[in-house]
Amino acid sequence: MDIILPNSIERILLDEATIQQRVQQMADIISTDYAGLRNEEFLLVGVLKGSFIFMADLARRLTVPHRVDFIALSSYEDSAAATGAVRMIMDTRADVARRHVLIVEDIVDTGYTLQYLYRIFGARQPASLRTAVLLSKPDRREVEVTVDYLGFQIPDVWVVGYGLDYADRFRTLPYIAMLKPSVYEK
């Protein structure tokens, strides 16, 4: 069956089945790595808003006990240009000290956001600190950051859907897609 694309979408990069299959694989690996922990020992921290769908799908596929929490960071102010400046808007409710923390992020681009998260959470004495990231654009990296669980590498293009936005639009598309250039040029 052909999928009818919204007008602004150029093409689908990762379709729904491909994403779901990969999220399942990631959940299986994470469930193995974190086996044996109690609910209060394993904390998933989703980075809002972009990770909310990835977080929901990943967390529901884990077979190990875990808690979920969220933080919110400042965005690129509706543009595709990174500044490197990251600011926290909302912190976690849970105390991360002595917990095994897994940061759940939608995409690593320049790397500044993950670098900031490693610094902030690393200073809070977690039992361990790792990252699960759905997408990576290696060509855009400005600072080296470790990604422990990665979904897909993608080329240097702006993508939307599955939680990712352009100017707060397109987040709830079930696939990950490229926008038509006319959308940014407006």
Ligand code: IMP
């Ligand atoms: P970094 O700090 O440059 O690595 O950027 C990470 C953040 O930039 C992500 O959490 C996203 O919010 C945003 N971002 C980077 N590339 C894209 C994209 O292609 N689509 C949507 N958001 C993006």
